[in-house]
Amino acid sequence: MRVIVVEDNTTNLSVLCGIVSRLPDVECQGFSDPRVAIEDVLCRPSDLMIVDYMMPDIDGLRFVAAVRAMAMHAHVPIIMVTADGDRATRLAAISAGVTDFLAKPVDPIELKARVSNLLELRGAQNALARRADTLALEVAQATRHLQVREEEIINRLARAIEFRDNETSEHVARVATVARIIAEELGQPADYARTLFLAAPLHDVGKIGVSDAILNKPGRLDAAELAAMRRHVDVGEQILADGDSDLVQMAAEIAASHHERWDGAGYPRGLAGSAIQLSARITAVADVFDALCSARVYKPAWPVEAARAEIQRCSGTQFDPDCVAAFERGWPRIAGLFIEDAITSAA
């Protein structure tokens, strides 16, 4: 334990330090100049301070106020040495943050007893702080562990969808990345963009409930088939409903609303504008853009610039104009993804 003594009278200082330093496991350092003591405690932690009240320039009260302003010393015990019976000074000292008092002339036995008691208190404080740090670390590790497990389950579910619908194997990964770019360009917090990146791959999870004949049908779907295909939104919402985590809740809102349109002409609920969750408005742009750029059994892939122009054309009707503007701001990064994929495919 480190104890500092601040006393301008060098004889008293040496007596006090001599008594304190004889206590077990105590290192005592004396300062005759309170300014030097303040500079020291700015960069070195202490476990107890003993400070004289009567000092020139900086008295004990000002010293204590300066020390208490440092977060590192907010709870360090401080003993002030005062003239006995000086009630007003003692009240001011308590207000400034002094823990205990010693009357002049200092009784060595009382000094040792009070220092020992306060160091014991300080030891308990330190142990409690270490325990709190350890617990905070353990909670952070356990939380991260749970997040990793949740992300793993989500990723495996997304892979299951890829096996169900072969056309979407690359699609879900690109939709996730484009959605994250749009969220970042909208100025959404990093946590939101990350959650969206993880949730967006599940937007078509409800296709598990659509038959192969409809999913893989080349050519146009008739009215009954279209209605069955559109049910993937309801199925997806039911699969993901009532989740506890932010990730599953966002995945549910995306699955439920990624075919809604800004102008209210979408499905299943015909929601319009900001009544559609932002996550779903963002994913709608990313989903349609990637679908246009991808070859399907019923259509060839569009060139990326043509798909980009289609997104712009549908701003304010199918898509949230703010999301389309963010898509445009993120275009250099988005275009990079598709160029990389084209190079990989050609290789």
Ligand SMILES: [Fe+2]
């Ligand atoms: Fe969909």
